[in-house]
Amino acid sequence: MGDVGIPREKILVAFFQDLAPDVLEELRAKFRGREVSSVTLKRGEAIPSDLAQQASYIVTFTNLPDPEDAQNIKLIHFLSAGLDHSIHHPIFKETSIPLTSSSGVHGPPIAEWTVMNWLVASRKFAFTYESQKKHEWGDGVSSQLQGIHDQVGKKLGILGYGSIGRQIGRVAQALGMTVHAYTASPRPTPSSRHDNGYIVPGTGDKEGTVPASWHHGTDKASIHEFLSLGLDHLVISLPLTPQTTHLLGAEEFEILAASVRPKHAKPYLTNISRGKVLNQNALIEALRSGQLSGAALDVADPEPLPAEHPLWEAPNVQISPHVSSLGVEYFPRSLDIVRENVGRIERGENLLNEYKRGKGY
Amino acid sequence: MGDVGIPREKILVAFFQDLAPDVLEELRAKFRGREVSSVTLKRGEAIPSDLAQQASYIVTFTNLPDPEDAQNIKLIHFLSAGLDHSIHHPIFKETSIPLTSSSGVHGPPIAEWTVMNWLVASRKFAFTYESQKKHEWGDGVSSQLQGIHDQVGKKLGILGYGSIGRQIGRVAQALGMTVHAYTASPRPTPSSRHDNGYIVPGTGDKEGTVPASWHHGTDKASIHEFLSLGLDHLVISLPLTPQTTHLLGAEEFEILAASVRPKHAKPYLTNISRGKVLNQNALIEALRSGQLSGAALDVADPEPLPAEHPLWEAPNVQISPHVSSLGVEYFPRSLDIVRENVGRIERGENLLNEYKRGKGY
Numbered sequence: 001m002g003d004v005g006i007p008r009e010k011i012l013v014a015f016f017q018d019l020a021p022d023v024l025e026e027l028r029a030k031f032r033g034r035e036v037s038s039v040t041l042k043r044g045e046a047i048p049s050d051l052a053q054q055a056s057y058i059v060t061f062t063n064l065p066d067p068e069d070a071q072n073i074k075l076i077h078f079l080s081a082g083l084d085h086s087i088h089h090p091i092f093k094e095t096s097i098p099l100t101s102s103s104g105v106h107g108p109p110i111a112e113w114t115v116m117n118w119l120v121a122s123r124k125f126a127f128t129y130e131s132q133k134k135h136e137w138g139d140g141v142s143s144q145l146q147g148i149h150d151q152v153g154k155k156l157g158i159l160g161y162g163s164i165g166r167q168i169g170r171v172a173q174a175l176g177m178t179v180h181a182y183t184a185s186p187r188p189t190p191s192s193r194h195d196n197g198y199i200v201p202g203t204g205d206k207e208g209t210v211p212a213s214w215h216h217g218t219d220k221a222s223i224h225e226f227l228s229l230g231l232d233h234l235v236i237s238l239p240l241t242p243q244t245t246h247l248l249g250a251e252e253f254e255i256l257a258a259s260v261r262p263k264h265a266k267p268y269l270t271n272i273s274r275g276k277v278l279n280q281n282a283l284i285e286a287l288r289s290g291q292l293s294g295a296a297l298d299v300a301d302p303e304p305l306p307a308e309h310p311l312w313e314a315p316n317v318q319i320s321p322h323v324s325s326l327g328v329e330y331f332p333r334s335l336d337i338v339r340e341n342v343g344r345i346e347r348g349e350n351l352l353n354e355y356k357r358g359k360g361y
Numbered sequence: 362m363g364d365v366g367i368p369r370e371k372i373l374v375a376f377f378q379d380l381a382p383d384v385l386e387e388l389r390a391k392f393r394g395r396e397v398s399s400v401t402l403k404r405g406e407a408i409p410s411d412l413a414q415q416a417s418y419i420v421t422f423t424n425l426p427d428p429e430d431a432q433n434i435k436l437i438h439f440l441s442a443g444l445d446h447s448i449h450h451p452i453f454k455e456t457s458i459p460l461t462s463s464s465g466v467h468g469p470p471i472a473e474w475t476v477m478n479w480l481v482a483s484r485k486f487a488f489t490y491e492s493q494k495k496h497e498w499g500d501g502v503s504s505q506l507q508g509i510h511d512q513v514g515k516k517l518g519i520l521g522y523g524s525i526g527r528q529i530g531r532v533a534q535a536l537g538m539t540v541h542a543y544t545a546s547p548r549p550t551p552s553s554r555h556d557n558g559y560i561v562p563g564t565g566d567k568e569g570t571v572p573a574s575w576h577h578g579t580d581k582a583s584i585h586e587f588l589s590l591g592l593d594h595l596v597i598s599l600p601l602t603p604q605t606t607h608l609l610g611a612e613e614f615e616i617l618a619a620s621v622r623p624k625h626a627k628p629y630l631t632n633i634s635r636g637k638v639l640n641q642n643a644l645i646e647a648l649r650s651g652q653l654s655g656a657a658l659d660v661a662d663p664e665p666l667p668a669e670h671p672l673w674e675a676p677n678v679q680i681s682p683h684v685s686s687l688g689v690e691y692f693p694r695s696l697d698i699v700r701e702n703v704g705r706i707e708r709g710e711n712l713l714n715e716y717k718r719g720k721g722y
Contacts, residue, residue: 108511108537109484116480119473125481126490128681135673137665137682148687150469152561174535176469176563200513202537304498312496320489321498326509 011338012055013038014047014063015079023331030339039063059338062086067094074098074345077338079331081106082239083355092357099355100341102334104198106325107167110272110298111203113324114168114235115175117270117296121318123148149265152176157231159223159247160238161214164272166195166205168235173210177233181211182226184218197353198337218243227252228259233268240274249279250286257291266293272324275301280311287314298324372699373416374399375408375424376440384692391700400424420699423447428455435459435706438699440692442467443600444716453718460716461702463695465559467686468528471633471659472564474685475529475596476536478631478657482679484509510626513537518592520584520608521599522575525633527556527566529596534571538594542572543587545579559698559714579604588613589620594629601635610640611647618652627654633685636662641672648675659685 011034013019013027019038027036039051041063052058052065058076065073067090076091081103091097120126127144131137138144154177158165161181169179187193193208208214215226227234234256238244256267269292271278280301286292294316303322305311312319341351372395374380374388380399388397400412402424413419413426419437426434428451437452442464452458481487488505492498499505515538519526522542530540548554554569566572576587588595595617599605617628630653632639641662647653655677664683666672673680702712 108513109509112480112511112536113484116477116484116486119477120481120486123470123474123477125477125486128684129487129490129679131682132673132680135666135668135670137661145684145687147689148470148684149689150473152469152564152690171532171535174532175473176561200537203513300498305496307496309496312493318490319493321492323489323506323509326506328508328510329513 008033008035009056010035010037010054011057011059012047012051014041014058014060015039016041016043016061026332027335030335031342034342057338057342059335064089064091067091070095070097075100075338075341075351077334077341078102079334096357098341098345098351099357100337100351100353101355102198102337103353104163104200104204104337105330105333107163108200108203109327109329110164110237110324111167111171113298113320114270114272114296115171117318118151118233118268121268121294121296121316122150150176153178154232155180155230155261156233156235157226157229158182158211158235158237159226160236160273161208161211162237163195163197163199163204165235165237166208166210167200167203168237169210170203170205172233179211180213180215180226180229180231181208182215182223184216186216187214198333198340200333223247223252224255227255230259230261230264231256231267232260232264233270235270236273236277238273238277240276244273245276246279247277248282250282253282253286253291257286266291268293269295271295271297271299273299275299275303284310284314287317290315292316294318298322369394369396370417371396371398371415372418372420373408373412375402375419375421376400377402377404377422387693388696391696392703395703418699418703420696425450425452428452431456431458436461436699436702436712438695438702439463440695457718459702459706459712460718461698461712461714462716463559463698464714465524465561465565465698466691466694468524469561469564470688470690471525471598471685472528472532474659474681475631475633475657476532478679479512479594479629482629482655482657482677483511511537514539515593516541516591516622517594517596518587518590519543519572519596519598520587521597521634522569522572523598524556524558524560524565526596526598527569527571528561528564529598530571531564531566533594540572541574541576541587541590541592542569543576543584545577547577548575559701561694584608584613585616588616591620591622591625592617592628593621593625594631596631597634597638599634599638601637605634606637607640608638609643611643614643614647614652618647627652629654630656632656632658632660634660636660636664645671645675648678651676653677655679659683 011031015038018040043062045063047063047065049069052069056072056074058073061079075098077100079102081101083101124145156172156177157180158169159182161183172179195204195206199206260266287295296318298320299322337352344351372392379401404423406424408424408426410430413430417433417435419434422440436459438461440463442462444462485506517533517538518541519530520543522544533540556565556567560567621627648656657679659681660683698713705712
């Protein structure tokens with residue numbers, strides 16, 4: 001009513017497939033008073049000039065405008081958690097348009113994937129699953145179910161304590177586990193331990209109070225010290241960089257296995273990062289030799305993992321095809337970040353999840 | 362040294378199989394200064410007179426002494442969570458020997474079983490499990506994985522907020538869920554919401570601060586009101602009594618399904634109580650009609666469930682053979698209760714998990 005005559009700001013969503021009607025409806029509900037439209041483009045294709053010139057806000061995975069068409073754009077929001085796939089685009093170097101990521105939206109689904117895999121392994125779910133298929137009740141104290149144990153009192157080490165690691169830590173603590181965090185840079189003060197990015201409401205560890213101890217470093221000696229804590233679980237939740245490529249290999253698995261507490265099972269490894277963060281042949285060997293009691297892997301090297309690859313048959317391995325972040329909540333949560341930032345721009349506040357040009361990843 | 366000549370108090374463990382050497386070793390470590398011995402007896406068999414007469418403490422599942430042999434016994438501890446299987450034994454009626462249960466030891470394993478089943482269902486684990494068996498990486502955005510969702514913001518109703526329900530609530534809250542508790546008797550004050558029994562350290566909800574709302578009652582109207590909260594998950598964690606037999610049937614599943622929030626999946630049911638708490642035919646019907654989106658059942662009616670029973674093939678059902686409480690931690694935790702109570706007897710304090718004669722279950 002009051003804003004008749006004032007041109008409404010436009011939000012343009014560039015996506016690689018048509019948006020479902022209910023998603024568009026949800027978008028319009030989230031951004032009342034603004035015009036929401038979408039365009040379907042191939043991955044990496046440029047946003048057409050006329051659309052880019054009219055937009056105030058762009059929401060995208062891989063489609064960006066030419067800097068010349070970007071005069072009106074107040075914000076470009078990426079639907080991905082990282083922006084590394086686009087950092088060589090001229091929008092990054094030739095403009096100062098604020099760029100934001102969807103970092104933080106992955107916490108809950110990947111934490112759920114992680115905990116599910118731990119419990120499937122420790123509670124021998126496959127046995128009851130297969131029994132059900134055969135309509136076999138079986139015997140509750142079957143020898144097949146000997147050795148079932150729970151997570152209370154287990155020590156969890158998280159390599160990379162970002163939004164994903166924090167939600168894993170939160171759930172692990174509720175299960176009765178002790179959490180040990182590892183970050184690249186030191187976190188000596190309470191405020192340095194805060195998570196300042198987007199956090200899915202009701203989840204995470206914003207204040208960084210979950211870990212019983214914090215560790216840091218980028219050198220091998222620091223990593224080795226962390227792996228010597230006597231961990232029952234090691235979760236790899238690091239970005240893949242030249243420094244983290246093949247960070248874990250035969251030596252690291254040996255250190256991990258050697259420090260486990262008496263009477264405890266050997267360590268269980270969870271990789272939700274990238275396949276290349278570890279030496280996969282060394283992992284297979286550590287599973288075969290029993291240095292590791294098992295592994296949950298949502299990533300592999302290469303992907304897709306070829307059918308004849310020996311990793312498929314390594315002992316006690318659970319593999320999924322890079323699906324741990326999937327979920328119907330992904331899109332709405334990412335748009336919540338946009339909505340928050342539209343408000344912050346109006347109020348002149350610092351943005352959530354803003355990419356710092358020149359700082360790299 | 363100092364107690365040479367003073368006869369050491371004896372702890373007798375009566376069990377249906379020989380104790381493993383490491384269990385006996387652990388027992389002796391827990392009870393230094395006392396003599397620990399064990400006897401292997403058939404289920405329900407009486408403890409031999411000479412052994413009973415010498416014992417100060419008895420640890421047992423189903424083996425009890427004759428009251429005439431129980432003059433020296435300061436405590437009988439049951440390895441089971443409930444004592445209902447033994448309450449007609451003369452030890453209950455003719456003596457005032459303190460009797461304690463293992464209530465509380467089941468919290469972590471059953472909570473883990475519950476959460477595992479939720480996540481296996483919501484994240485479609487069976488699909489990736491079957492793919493792995495075939496060495497198929499597949500496609501991360503396969504249509505088979507559409508509809509994956511997480512637990513954030515989901516409403517969980519727990520019928521029976523005891524030690525098991527509390528640990529489920531604790532983990533659910535960490536996952537981002539909202540917890541609603543239902544108990545038979547009202548819990549209007551903070552202290553009435555406390556858990557005063559044994560709690561596995563690092564777990565549970567001792568203060569009763571997890572639930573967003575508390576509900577109570579033993580009549581149908583109260584249950585129906587609870588089922589109308591718009592629950593995404595209903596967990597049945599009640600003891601089986603005449604009052605709770607067939608507590609849930611067609612009418613209750615209809616109420617549950619009707620109150621679910623728009624755009625939410627239909628409710629998911631988890632039964633870790635006893636099969637007879639619900640009308641199993643009505644459950645099968647509710648799964649077939651889609652009133653329920655799925656069910657995780659560790660119990661059935663009857664057990665073992667016959668191979669030809671239609672429950673095995675009800676849509677989206679996950680069945681396990683009454684194994685949710687299994688775990689290597691069971692025995693040590695139960696003995697922690699004994700150790701605590703031995704100390705309390707010495708100090709003249711109230712016992713943990715003491716059975717109140719005359720109060721029934």
